Amino acid sequence: MSVFIDRNTRVLVQGITGSEGSFWTKHMRGIGTQVVAGVTPGKEGQEVEGIPVYHTVRRALREHEADAAMLFVPPRFTLDAVFEALDSGIRKIVTIADGIPLQEAVQIRRAALSSGARVIGGNTSGVITPGKAMMGMFPYWIERVYKPGTIGVMTRSGSLTNEITAMIVRGGFGVSTLVGVGGDAVPGTRFAEMLPDFQADPDTEAVVIIGELGGTMEEEVAEAMEGGVFTKPLVAFLAGRTAPEGKRMGHAGAIVSGGKGTVKSKIAALERAGAYVADRPSRIGELLRTALGRGTV
Amino acid sequence: MSVFIDRNTRVLVQGITGSEGSFWTKHMRGIGTQVVAGVTPGKEGQEVEGIPVYHTVRRALREHEADAAMLFVPPRFTLDAVFEALDSGIRKIVTIADGIPLQEAVQIRRAALSSGARVIGGNTSGVITPGKAMMGMFPYWIERVYKPGTIGVMTRSGSLTNEITAMIVRGGFGVSTLVGVGGDAVPGTRFAEMLPDFQADPDTEAVVIIGELGGTMEEEVAEAMEGGVFTKPLVAFLAGRTAPEGKRMGHAGAIVSGGKGTVKSKIAALERAGAYVADRPSRIGELLRTALGRGTV
Amino acid sequence: MKLFEYQAKEQFIKAGIPIPEGQVASTVEEAVQGAERIGSPVVVKAQLLQGGRGKAGLIRKANTLEEVRKAAEGIFQAGKGVRKVLVEQAVPFKRELYLSITLEPANAKALVMASSEGGVEIEQVAAEQPEKILQYTVDLSSGILPFHSRSIAYDLGLEGEGSKRFAAVLEGLWKVFRTCDAELAEINPLFLTDGQALIAGDGKLSIDDNSLFRHPEFEPGPDYFESPIAYEAYKEGIPYLQFDGDISLMCAGAGLTTTVYDLIHYEGGTVANYLEFGGPNYRKGLRAMELCLANNPKVVLIVSFGTIARADVMAQGIVEAIQKLNPSCPIVACIRGTGEEEAQKILKDAGIEPLFDTEEAVRIAVRYTREFSDAPATQPAGDPSPSRGGSL
């Protein structure tokens, strides 16, 4: 088993003929992902890596079964592409787009919530189950970074992903599934919403979350732990302990956050809930060993 | 037990100070309904039948608990009033308004579906559990019409309601709960969506549905019976066996209906599903006796 | 409320949907002048609310002004009550498409339907080759998104410029649908020309009656109604349907009235009209009776089982109407519900037998249509005895 994606997931790639789309489609297949079809308006009849391309999602689904859509679509067309996938009944969507207009991101998440779908992203590298499958862009061929294992990972940051997974591997572990929820202010899926999946996944022994200052996703993880929704060991790394406060959103930002959103508040909440919080990437392996009761090897 | 409303239901009345609102609030209490508060913008501080009135639903709910909203609000303000109730977390709503703009009715139903709420109406007399409680307008004091009993009733027609319940009573039965889903083209709740409630209600032995030509609600009832969702005896009366076809909605209407929507198709579907179909109101009692295996008394 | 084709097309223009060059004409002369301006060939189309104009010969092609004159004359004189014709450029087309937007009650969304096999046989296409009808549900608040237009266009075989133009037509039709509070917006045929242009050949637009208060521009004139009585009733705010049988129904509520209609037909009777006596009209007894009697029925049958529509008020109104109008036909009254004891008394005092059973009332009414059909002016016998105006 794994979280979100495995060898049985049939993936449709929207935007397959673009340079990113075709490049990463090749690598998605390379790791073992079933890519069943691609969509690019106006390019029906073409093939990418032997995969047939269709004008629209509907046309693709007349010929193929798919249960997930991977979007390599520019940010300003992402809302349309997500709604197209949802309209055709697809309920797992990953979008890498960096720069989705904020109010459209809100509408994407709302549509996902209303239709019981899961949209991962935007502004993410995607989801990978090392050794099995991926939807997104990961240099899985670098072994010191993407070794299969039993540690689930969730990250807001794309740039820290390789850094942290390398530390997990250096600590003697590997990754079960990594979910990049994305670095946008309004990601389609939030950390806490993925926790039940990691809880249920027998291949995941512990979870590492990679957080940042701002927002309340880390605090929600702490709540889920305190509420008993997630009971496996959890290690957190949070970037921004010494960073100056980000741009202030008028008084409204201060009122809404009500003291949450700082790295300090996140660390306090997570530690109260029993999480192990690493102050630097190199300590993650050690904390995982402690959390899993394996002492320091 | 009963369906939708009982003595424990705490009802908020929106539009309580209008002539219909105040008149029927008195009678709702008269039958035993708990009316906890009323809402009319600009009238906070007043009382109707001793019930306190508030400017807004939020203000009422700060002082009272309520789990249902009864709307005596003109049709063109109904969407706003329904959304106000939904916004405050109320998940049972009855609106009697006759003349809700059609596209607003669609938005009301969509909001209800999205939020897991049940909106009954518009264009209905409401819901009554004789002898216990009601949300709406029923002359429950006429005993030959509103005798408590074990027959659940669902109706699209307000004008046939008294006619049919009188026949149920004349047949030796009484009514458990009557739900007027309403006569509009897009009711907030459809027949088939109420069937699980009647199925689960131990006080309901059989159900009578009062249908009409047009739409597909009766066909959906037949499907629910065939699908095993509803297994109690069901008697249907359908108005319009000899009526000329209603106004045609262009080619689109014909294409969508695809032969459904006529009384003939409804009768065929219901009889195929095992329902008893009465050709005139006076036969309902007899069919109920047959359906319940009591022969003709 | 259905609009005439030319009205629908006025809305299309506002929304940027291309239509053929055309001219509305109320006379043959105007039609000829319009054709002269537009240039031949043209199509002369009766402006009628009923469908099936083509098959009824009310849409005629004309290659010369003389043919236009003949076509217009023929249509105006066809006895169908045509008051206006639309003279339109005959568009040379490559294909006829179909496009409509309606509402989907169960899903609570809009339903967009399209087909590459448009034209008068679209319903047959739907029945025999349902896969040729594309269906998309669209959320009212999100509206048409680019993928909707794109998906439908590709499935209609449109690409490039044709696809872009289709998107504009679909977005335009959506705008019409939403801003006019329509229950139906339909283009059939939607012409596709050799040059990949899309032109609305016909237009059907039906406005939701409950939203008409927002659209005073669509106020209907007498030509919208089946009879002058129906128009009178409309002006009074009273729902009314015209039939041509014997029994005038003055009933409360569509469901009950439809049931009474069925029961009358079971008994072999026929219906002259249905006038809605319920809802806010229950206080309008006199005016309601006047309109019913204008049909010269063999009997007026009044049935109600009201809750808000008080039986006593209805009875009082009927009694007053009979006194004032002195009808020459029998009145059968079956008025129950709130205030029924008082109603019973009022009717009895006025010499009218109050009935309590709908089916019995129908049987009596039908019987009277037979008994008195040859002697409308005499006092009916029998028990229960319906009142006649003449007896008061």
Add this chain to the structure above:
Amino acid sequence: MKLFEYQAKEQFIKAGIPIPEGQVASTVEEAVQGAERIGSPVVVKAQLLQGGRGKAGLIRKANTLEEVRKAAEGIFQAGKGVRKVLVEQAVPFKRELYLSITLEPANAKALVMASSEGGVEIEQVAAEQPEKILQYTVDLSSGILPFHSRSIAYDLGLEGEGSKRFAAVLEGLWKVFRTCDAELAEINPLFLTDGQALIAGDGKLSIDDNSLFRHPEFEPGPDYFESPIAYEAYKEGIPYLQFDGDISLMCAGAGLTTTVYDLIHYEGGTVANYLEFGGPNYRKGLRAMELCLANNPKVVLIVSFGTIARADVMAQGIVEAIQKLNPSCPIVACIRGTGEEEAQKILKDAGIEPLFDTEEAVRIAVRYTREFSDAPATQPAGDPSPSRGGSL
């Protein structure tokens, strides 16, 4: 992107939200002329993007034209880089309300907040009397409905005319929020006058950077940026943050850079700037280096662990930049990810020691800020040896 108050108010006017009569002035003379036209008393307000203007003495009331002159002079000369002031009629108000619209990421709705206790102390009100902050979530596609306005107005103590005006302000602010693709639209204070008028005393409007492509009208000028280098970076499309420490960060990705920032501070170092070297900028080594060196840092630290941003391309760009720019400070490079073997080779060939561990790279960079702070022009010693421009 934050807008200046006067820009926010331009949007308010378009949406029908009342604002005080006012004039934007770039000079003291313009300010005085504006005040003359408006009539005293006025308020002279620095147009700055930072909050807390009032407490910083950058909002001054003036009763006479002489006071206006003094106020404007004081603000322009306060050393805060003020380029414009807004001279506004001083509104006599009865109460100060608060109103804002933002987004609620978890619910995926908009969040409307309002308070009857508006003004500069609103955050304190929120902390101490949270019940005085009204919160409503609003669906983006349904928008503001009448009940939202009504509910908030009653809770703010507004009735009758005040309630209607509030509805207009809220609907206007919603329109601004939606049409400007805002992440924040805020009015604080919202003046309530004795005559129940509502007037926006201040305006904060922050446009979502991802939507700026739809809003060329908000193209920022140099006065939006913390430094000329930041403005240069903006024009190159390179994200950039200005600090005032020693180490110039040329890093890929906000998360990794923030981590590097933390690690530098753990080691006792300081940061001069953060320049985003990832995303589409990884091919812009030369320009990026140029901008970083413009800060005259004690060391340039390059860290990346890229997937799309190819390490070899980054390394090549850095080597070229060093050759061309000949920097006088050390360059520390820790470039990993896709293409890292090739990158390693390129760096080594150019005499730069490639590092593989972020924390080690930070330690070395911080050490260099100490070792070379007094001797920036000499060749650094030690192993691993960072490259200096001078050594090439």
